[in-house]
Amino acid sequence: MNENGGQTTQGIDDFLALFAGDTDAAIAAIKARTSQQSSQDDRSMDFDALSAKVQAPVSNGQPAIISVQSVTKTYKMGKQKVQALNDISLDIYPGEIVAIVGPSGSGKSTLLQILGCLDTPTKGKVLVDGSDITKLGDGKLSQLRRSTIGFIFQSFYLQPFLKLGDNVAVPAMFTSKKRQAINDETTQLLDKVGLLDRRNHYPKEISGGQIQRAAIARALINQPKIILADEPTGNLDSKNSEAIIDLFKTIRQQLGTTIIVVTHNIEVASMADRVIRLKDGAVV
């Protein structure tokens, strides 16, 4: 959609490209997005007001922890090729909080998936913590995700049949950490996000805000250098959204973690050091 509410051909192409020909999934996403959009629109930011933040990154003399170099991502949709990202280049430095904003179908999620080593670009180069992800196999990519990246999702994705403590520990289960170490780290993180007393509760027994805080604790269990958050406040009310923003700030402050947030939320974007605005697959 363009900013006036109309649709552009490029936008539609980008959007459809995300589903790689799966039209049922595309329709379902449109429905979900439509209902979600109506609640978010009230709080959707006027990105122009944040123009001051759309600025060059500050390296502080450190090399970029993420370097995106001329990345293009093209999907095949039937016989048609759809370009989701178009020659994007950007650097993100350690300790930065970066918000990626843009209208639906602008390529935000595709970019986030590439940054999270879940997807690879069609063209260009992506360096994550010094590793060129385009040259890594599945095993190395998994290792990179496990050790360097923490994911936070809009829908939280806590395992409903695991207690909160175990949910937080899940990413550590894929490492060689010892059980005691995992327990200790889980305790510390639950304490940090204010959920220690809820350790033995199941997700259905706690509120949405608490669930997202648990999801953030989970993302931190392997001490990642980078947190990738996809609409982390998308399913939260304003009060819980503020709490999450505060938490991100604390994390950056205490752990020096780089936080990259895809968001429609103006408050989330406004707390970022830098806002990267995407439109039709390109940085604007």
Add this chain to the structure above:
Amino acid sequence: MIRPRYALQLARTKLRSKRGVLAASVVVSSILFAALIAAVIVFTGVQKSAVRFVEQANNNQYLVSVNPKIPLEVVSFYKDGEFNLSLETVRAIKAFEKQYYEAERSKHVAAGVTYDKSTEVAALKPSSFADPKLPEEQRVMLEWQSPVVDAMLVQKFEDYAKIAKNKTEDVLKIGAQYNAKNYYSQSPSKLSGLPALRLVQDGKENFASEWKHETEMKTADANTIHNGSYGFVDDALLVRNLLKTDAVGLRGIPVIPSVQEVAKLFGKKIGISAEPKDETKKLAWLQSVQDKAKGFTYQSCYRNATEVSMLQKIQNDYVEMKAQEGTVGYKKPSLLYKTPDTACGDITIASDTRTQTEKNAAAKYDSDLKKLGTYLAPAHQILTFEVVGLVYSQSFVHSTTNASDYIRGLLSGNGYMSSSMGTASIPTQMYETLPASMKFDALVQKEAQPFMMPTSGDFDERILAFATIDDARRFISEVGCRSSDGNCKELFIVDAYGSNYLLLDEIGKTFVKVMTIALPILLALAFAIIWFTISRIMAENRRETAVYRAMGAKRGDIMAIYTAYTLLVALRIAVLSLVLGMATAFSLNIIYAPGISATAASMFGIIKNAPNFSMFDLSSPLLWAVVGSIFVVSLIASIQPLIRNVLRHPVKDMRSE
């Protein structure tokens, strides 16, 4: 790589999703496997129990009855499938008849007796049914009443015996090649039955009693005393039936009749109630019959052929006189005998109005027979029998009407299709200890024997004993034909003896065959169910799998989680299958085992210290193979959905995020 405990922890969470599908899958698969497990448990129990009975009944031997097969042309004048005597046979009979008459003439001349050929019964008689196209010489049929025919059959058999390769010595020689460790004999007693041998009851001979034909094999041993049908059997073959093994103090000819006949004939006298229908009560009943019948004696009167003819004359004269009653001018027979007043008493003359000429002619006839050595004076003798054992008259598979009969038929085999069928057994070695006065040997020797199938000596039935079922089976399959083979061309007819251990063996092999068909079908069904369940669970959890992948899980980690999940599902199926299968087998055992134990005990004749028949046995390796197959099938069923799942791009499953 994810640690097993974490893989299990994460796998367990999936057991809680799609619970309905999972429960249905586990229950249906478990029922399939439970049926298999129950079948294995029950079969193992039945087989082992049956083997215990077989071993106890047969003294740990596997017995095979061997009957020499006498070629049809030796015992018949007709060629197989033909109704007319061949011209060659007709001429051969005529030639033999001519020689026979010459020999008879010489014998009579030598004895000083006039030979009258016209009194002879010719071997051939014209046949009105013969094909008119045949030459007249050939349009004849045999006269089986002719002594010429008997004599010619004897001659044919004697000729055959000289060249036969299926005599006892041959049986033993062949048996030795198959590791036969012993052999036993059984043969008819040669004591003629009814009307020659008649049971004495309540101090009387019932001259009206007739031979009771067996309408089915089930009652083959139920009328042996009544019919006077006895056979000799080596003691060793009767061990399980003998109630008394010591020959000392015998008060009569030792005999092993059927329980049923003893109960029917002497039940009231010795206080035996009717046979209960309930199998579990039957064992106690059999025990009581054994206790009461052991040592019981009864008597039969043996009358030789001359006396049997005199009794027949009494009957014929009575019929004639009854028919002619009131007929003017009818003269009753000039010589009338009187039925004996006492049991086994003399047959006396009631009236004799013969002329002196008639008396002289009769006297001359007797005199001539004496000169020729064929005179048989009227004689009778009381024979006393003592019950030294009992046999339960068995039913056979084809005459079954209920489960109990079926099991009897399945396992039985004592005397089946052998010479002992339909006879009460006399233990040979025990009989031989009797004083001559108690035996019937002299009676038998004095009788002029009509031609019978040659059953004595070299061509008697032999029972070979093998140490292993394999040797017995090999002998049976390689030597001769089974009695059920109507077209047998071999030298011997061989059958399992004493118990149907071969059938058990067959059932075992059939079970394995059935399992080789049923197992793959059940495994395929279970495979489909488990594949469907695991595919569904994986499809439902794609988003979660993608999230795990985003968290850094490798493909191997995802595989480990779902493999653990598959094993957990398999474990549930295995446990439920075992519980259901064992419960089913246990229930069947509780319901049927006591009855079958009693049935088997009575059928095998092991009344005391009979082993228990159990339908519950967990010792078969097949059982654990079935349980193991649950895990194998589950793992195989999970391979395809698992590979498909881990090869999916996580981004695809996170798209709608």
